[in-house]
Amino acid sequence: MGSMFRIAAIPADGVGAEVVEAGRAVLDAVTGPGIELSWTEFDWGCDYYARTGRMMAEDGLEQLAGFDAIYFGAVGWPTVPDHVSLWGLRLAVCQGFDQWANIRPVRFLPGVTSPLRKADDTELDWIVVRENSEGEYAGLGGRNLAARGRGSEVAVQSSLFTESGCERIMRFAFDLARGRERRRLTSVTKSNAQQYGMVLWDEVFERVAADYPDVETDSCLVDAMAARFVLRPEDLSVVVASNLHADILSDLGSALTGSLGTAASANLNPERRFPSMFEPVHGSAPDIAGQGVANPIGAIGSAALMLEHLGFPDEAARVNRAVETVTAAGVLPRDLGGTATTKDVTSAVIDALG
């Protein structure tokens, strides 16, 4: 008897639809009688907003709650302010389902030229673990005093750091580091300038580290960390950072691998009380949407993370190996310097699954 999983697909906007279609094709090819995926697609996003004034159905979270996982494309379109589309759909799902751990592997693919010269002769492979439920994106604050006239408005945007929120993401990162060849965890901080939240972050890191004597640790200021991603990335294994810091650093990481289009991510509710969400790191790329040239590798890598989460690490590894075979053979989309279309890359990956 095989296992059956209910997956919600939310392609949303722009290239989201193109890369979700690609990822689904790979998932359907790698699964079979043993693992069955039953798909339901939701048409939420900026078009839905134009029709209904909402980014997702009013009872959207209730509709999604029964699924085993969510496979997401990208949200955002020039017709809707970005903060409205992001908070109305992607952040609504992340926060509503307490997907507090966001993992973003930085993977260097064979056959892809990295802007980092060091990548040619150094083994590089690290994972950014992002706190995904509070920090700088807690949504706390407000705007005021606009009534005093033009030029007088003020805005406050507060960060929220809770001891329990810091502790759970750090334990998650330590557990991840423990399972890797290089047992090392680096904490990203800014406690020199932010004396409340980031100092609490540092203290919790130090306390939790005592429970993991087998994991090497260090702590690095976010500005220095940006430089280290470029100059000394061979030192990194797992990197844990706040919501904003990890957001920025993981884009830097994916750019170093060659393109934003190759980066995968998982928004996890580790307790499994709610479905987790798997999505490429990139956005809806309005500049290339509809042309059939979007790089599907980030979405395909996210599909592999979903397989892992559902309990199929061998199938996940097969997908990742197939992607490597394809890039090594020089089948590259435009953003990686090649001429392959989204469909070309996708069928090559499916062929390489073996």
Ligand SMILES: NC(=O)c1ccc[n+]([C@@H]2O[C@H](COP(=O)([O-])OP(=O)(O)OC[C@H]3O[C@@H](n4cnc5c(N)ncnc54)[C@H](O)[C@@H]3O)[C@@H](O)[C@H]2O)c1
């Ligand atoms: N997770 C998300 O849904 C998410 C993330 C980032 C941005 N956004 C939204 O996406 C919209 C566009 O934002 P942006 O331009 O800052 O970021 P973006 O990631 O959409 O695009 C940045 C650049 O990378 C390129 N790119 C992105 N994905 C690609 C792919 N798969 N293949 C080839 N090239 C790719 C784009 O063409 C563009 O030049 C905005 O509305 C923004 O709010 C959504």
